[in-house]
Structures are given as C-alpha cells and as structure tokens.
Amino acid sequence: MRLTPVNLLFEDSRPGRRTVRTPGADRSLATAGLPREELREKPVAWPEMGELDLVRHFTRLSQRNYAISTNFYPLGSCTMKYNPLVNEAIAGQGAWSGLHPLQDDSSVQGALKVMHDLAADLGEATGLPGVTLHPAAGAHGELTALMVLRAWLDEQGEDKRRTILIPDSAHGTNPASCTLAGFKVVSVKSDDMGLTDMDDLRTHLGDHVAGMMITNPNTLGLFEDNIAEICELIHQTGGKVYMDGANFNAIMGIARPGDFGIDMMHLNLHKTMSTPHGGGGPGSGPICVTEELTKYLPTPAVVKTNGKYRLRTPEASIGRVRAFHGNFMVLLRAYSYVKRLGAIGIRRVAENAVLNANYLRVKVRDHWRVPHDRICMHEFVARPTMEMREAGIHTMDVAKRLMELGYHPPTVYFPLVINEAIMAEPTETESRETLDGFAEAMIQVAKEAIAGEEFLHAAPRNMPVTRVDEAKAVKNPNLRYQHEA
Ligand SMILES: Cc1ncc(COP(=O)(O)O)c(C=O)c1O
Incomplete structure (x- = not known):
C-alpha cells in the first residue's frame, strides 16, 4: 500500500490490523478534533501507476496546452510575453516557499524587504509614491482604488459625487469595478483618432463627478495625447483620475503617470513583470497613489524603521482587501525582474x-x-x-x-x-x-x-x-x- 497524507485519516480498528502512519508524521495532529465517526474506515484507493506512465500523462497534457513556451501568443491586451525562468527558479526556492504568513515579523525580514523595496520601485516607476501590493489582479486593483476614492470623497464631505467617467473603449472590468464600488458609470465617446473625445468629455463634467477611469495607452494601443489636459479638467471639476495601467508595458521607464496628473493606477504584475498568466491565476494588481491618498491604502503596509521592517496600518485605511500580503510569489518574481533589468x-x-x-x-x-x-x-x-x-x-x-x-x-x-x-x-x-x-x-x-x-x-x-x-x-x-x- 502506498502511504499518502490522506491515509493519516485512516484508523483501522479491526483486530490484528495496524494503524496506517506516514513515517515521521504525527497522526494525532492530522486527526485531532475530528469526530471519530467522520474518519475513513479504509484508505483511499488511489490509482497506482509507474513513474514513467505518470510523466507521459503530464507531458501529454502539457503538450495539448498552447503556451508562450511553445509558440507566439499575440493576444492583445494580455501581454503574453516570455517570463525569464530565473525568476521562476527564485520563487521556487524553499527559503521563500516555506514561509508562513503568520510568522513573526522578526523571522521574515527578507520577505518584508522584498515587499518594501518592490513597492518603492513601483512608486518610482509610476511617479505615485503610495503603493499597496495587496490586490490579487488588475480588476481587484481597480476596486481597491475606487474604495480609496470613496474614502477620500467621504472625508472631503463630497459623498454626493458618485459618477465615474469612462471612455467607451475601456476594458469591461472598469465599469464593472465602478458598479461594485457603488459608483454610476457615464461613458465618454472616442473621437476619430481613437482617443478620448475632449468635447464629449466636457459635456459630462460637473459637481456630481467623482473621477475618471482612463486606460493609457488605451485599449486601441494608442497613447492618450491629451492626458495632461484630461487630468486638469477632472481636477478642476473636483474629481480624481484613475489610470488603468494594464498596458504599462508600453511606457514603463519612459513616462510616469504621476507626472502627467494621474492620482491612482493599478499595475498588472502578472502581465508586465514576469508571472506566467492565463488560465485564471494567481495574479497581482498593486495600486499606486499620490501622497495625499496614501493614508487610505489597505492594511497592512510594510514600513522600515530603525533598520527593521514591520507591518503598519495606514492612518485612514480602508481595511483589508486580501488575506495576508497579497500573492507574495508574484511579488517576488516582479522584484527579481525589476532588480535584474534596472531602470535602463x-x-x-x-x-x-x-x-x-x-x-x-x-x-x-x-x-x-x-x-x-x-x-x-x-x-x-x-x-x-x-x-x-x-x-x-x-x-x-x-x-x-x-x-x-x-x-x-x-x-x-x-x-x-x-x-x-x-x-x-x-x-x-x-x-x-x-x-x-x-x-x-x-x-x-x-x-x-x-x-x-x-x-x-x-x-x-x-x-x-x-x-x-x-x-x-x-x-x-x-x-x-x-x-x-
Ligand atoms: C486594459 C485592461 N484593464 C484591466 C484588466 C483586468 O486585469 P485582470 O485580468 O488582472 O483582472 C485587463 C485584463 O486583461 C486589461 O486588459
């Protein structure tokens, strides 16, 4: 019989039968607290096969999969690029994968440093210094940022501002996130050049506007030339500008959204910074915000004081948006990617x-x-x-x-x-x-x-x-x- 962890739940009470144990494992730990009548009477009958057959099975399955490692994958809006294997190797090291999120801060200083320094690098690259690494995907980043926006509006006594303007070329997650965050969506037309129609935008401005969500470069693959003017108009009307940064791969190291007036944005680390994606998971959608909005970011944030890294709750935090610290292994790959490439x-x-x-x-x-x-x-x-x-x-x-x-x-x-x-x-x-x-x-x-x-x-x-x-x-x-x- 093959011993598997599941067999730990098997207690054979028949006379003369031995209780099955996995060597080295404490059986009482696995069954502790479970009612006796819920324990298995017989071990699970796992299918048995030789290693070679198993290898063939999984190799065959992997060959049925179309992947970037087999051929060209020009899937627009998805940035299906090659992710350097060295980052996989780093993420696979036991020193990282063996960590537990409930460990004491003092025993995970290296992991906290990775998060702290990655946040600083993303803040530098976007020109938006307040960074949270928690959101688990781009859409989750959008929702988190809109919750931050709500918190800011409420503190300003502007809780009547509940309209978000979104260009008609936007990705579907933008209006969906707005609705989920309790905002009303108003669509702004694109002009003949494929950019936000400035005249149409002006007709929508007013004291009901909480902000605008804009993708830049937009989903037509075009840079919104009027982005600085758009930010100015939204600020004048009393709102904030959110940039969907799913397309950051096109401008990173060249243009910083914070410099052209953006207040908040998300990054899709699983597209831009070296995590294989597709098939649904796991991703990472950090958001970067201006200094003014930093105090509303989710808890916890990693800070460095007296040479030590520790966790802190921002002053007016919207609370937790994700268990523990987000998808740490994605963050680790991004850290390795950024540090190896450098600014140039x-x-x-x-x-x-x-x-x-x-x-x-x-x-x-x-x-x-x-x-x-x-x-x-x-x-x-x-x-x-x-x-x-x-x-x-x-x-x-x-x-x-x-x-x-x-x-x-x-x-x-x-x-x-x-x-x-x-x-x-x-x-x-x-x-x-x-x-x-x-x-x-x-x-x-x-x-x-x-x-x-x-x-x-x-x-x-x-x-x-x-x-x-x-x-x-x-x-x-x-x-x-x-x-x-
Ligand atoms: C422009 C744009 N915004 C947002 C998203 C949502 O990102 P995620 O799939 O990580 O939630 C995508 C994903 O394809 C996108 O292309």
Whole structure:
C-alpha cells in the first residue's frame, strides 16, 4: 500500500490490523478534533501507476496546452510575453516557499524587504509614491482604488459625487469595478483618432463627478495625447483620475503617470513583470497613489524603521482587501525582474514592445484594414478589409485559420468600438523572425479570405476541437469530461 497524507485519516480498528502512519508524521495532529465517526474506515484507493506512465500523462497534457513556451501568443491586451525562468527558479526556492504568513515579523525580514523595496520601485516607476501590493489582479486593483476614492470623497464631505467617467473603449472590468464600488458609470465617446473625445468629455463634467477611469495607452494601443489636459479638467471639476495601467508595458521607464496628473493606477504584475498568466491565476494588481491618498491604502503596509521592517496600518485605511500580503510569489518574481533589468532595462522593454508592434502593423497594413494607422504603442487593432467582408469572411474565421497555421490568434472582437476587431500585441520578447512568420500568416489568411470563403469557414481542421458553435457553447455548455475514443 502506498502511504499518502490522506491515509493519516485512516484508523483501522479491526483486530490484528495496524494503524496506517506516514513515517515521521504525527497522526494525532492530522486527526485531532475530528469526530471519530467522520474518519475513513479504509484508505483511499488511489490509482497506482509507474513513474514513467505518470510523466507521459503530464507531458501529454502539457503538450495539448498552447503556451508562450511553445509558440507566439499575440493576444492583445494580455501581454503574453516570455517570463525569464530565473525568476521562476527564485520563487521556487524553499527559503521563500516555506514561509508562513503568520510568522513573526522578526523571522521574515527578507520577505518584508522584498515587499518594501518592490513597492518603492513601483512608486518610482509610476511617479505615485503610495503603493499597496495587496490586490490579487488588475480588476481587484481597480476596486481597491475606487474604495480609496470613496474614502477620500467621504472625508472631503463630497459623498454626493458618485459618477465615474469612462471612455467607451475601456476594458469591461472598469465599469464593472465602478458598479461594485457603488459608483454610476457615464461613458465618454472616442473621437476619430481613437482617443478620448475632449468635447464629449466636457459635456459630462460637473459637481456630481467623482473621477475618471482612463486606460493609457488605451485599449486601441494608442497613447492618450491629451492626458495632461484630461487630468486638469477632472481636477478642476473636483474629481480624481484613475489610470488603468494594464498596458504599462508600453511606457514603463519612459513616462510616469504621476507626472502627467494621474492620482491612482493599478499595475498588472502578472502581465508586465514576469508571472506566467492565463488560465485564471494567481495574479497581482498593486495600486499606486499620490501622497495625499496614501493614508487610505489597505492594511497592512510594510514600513522600515530603525533598520527593521514591520507591518503598519495606514492612518485612514480602508481595511483589508486580501488575506495576508497579497500573492507574495508574484511579488517576488516582479522584484527579481525589476532588480535584474534596472531602470535602463525596464525602458528597453517598453521601447522594444512598441517597436515590435509597429513592425507588425506596418508589415500587415497593406492586406488588412488598420483603422488608426499611425505610430501605435504596444499593440494595434486591425479588421478585415471590405474585400474580405464581401467574400463573407469574419474575424472569427481568420482567428480559426491562424490556429491551423500554428498561431494563437490575437484578441478578437475587442475593443468593442471597432467592428470585427482583431488586436495583436507581439511584446518585446519576440524575435524578428517570429514576427515575420506571423505577418506572413496574417497576409496568407487575408489572401485566402478573398479567394474562397468556404475554405476558411471550415477552419480549424487540425485541432483536437474543430469549429464549435460559440453561441451554443456559451448558452448550453457541456461540462462533462469525455474520454477520447
Ligand atoms: C486594459 C485592461 N484593464 C484591466 C484588466 C483586468 O486585469 P485582470 O485580468 O488582472 O483582472 C485587463 C485584463 O486583461 C486589461 O486588459
């Protein structure tokens, strides 16, 4: 019989039978406090197999997964870049993974230093010195910042200000977070350039406005040129400006949001700073705020006094937003990433991310319609040309055909302000050869689209799952595991 921790719960009271124990483990600890009648009578019958079969099983599963470590993953708005393995190795060291969040501060000074110094570096990079590392994702950062905003408004006696302005190109989490935080959302139009329409923005200003949430670079991959003026207008009206910093990869080391007037922002460390993501977890969405708003940040914050790191509750803290200290292992990877690259390396990341996106944009623009065909940031949006549409081809057909050609498709049908959008974000970690290969695939599909629609409608033919009825899959999901024939 194989001994597993679960077997600790097995107590065999039959005469002559031994009680199963895991060597070295204290059985009474595992069963302490559990009612006797709840204990297992028999050990769990785990499936038995040799190591080689197990290795093959997991290797096969991993090969069915499309990942950045297998091929190009130009998923716009997601920054699917290569995360240096050295940061994984550091996070995997037992010195870190063996820590317990309830340990005394004096025994975890190294971990507190990591959090303290990472917060200082993020504050420096954003120009917003108040930093909390607690939020577990970008959306959680948005919610946390809006709670900070509410606390600030309430203290100013401005509790009637409950409207947040959000450009119509925003990511869906922005309005969702506002609603969750008890604010009303008013949408601001984008202009012909793909930027916030300044005239429309002015019509929404007033003493009901709590603030504005703006993504910069925005979800069309464009830098909001009027950002300083937007911040000024919102401040004049009595509100604060929140920047969705999910796209910080394009500007870090080059522009500091605090310098152009932003009051609060979040960072997606799992996109920008070296944590593999996708599949839902674990992430980290620290928020950075101005000096004025620092006292409202969640508890606890790490401070350094007399050469020692300790935990402190900010003066007017909104309270806890997460158990313990956020996702520490993500913070550790980000710390390692920032320290290894340094200020110059971080800037080069952003420069190359922008360079690669522009390289790709220019390569495909004669075959695709690029609605805002000028210098973009880290990503760009394209859409099928009129000829492709007349041939009956939709963006979804293109995405499926790219899968057949071995590429993860770019983001499709987002942002919503562009009909039939396809949004590519190559990231800084890809080589010119990879970009050329992908551009050729995009051009090939554009030509095929014009040549014959049925061919594309049938894609993908070489995937474990071929074309599915997307609408039916959402409305009537079949979640049962089906064994392959
Ligand atoms: C622009 C933008 N804002 C916010 C988010 C939300 O981040 P998270 O998925 O970490 O909650 C995303 C995620 O894709 C995003 O692209």
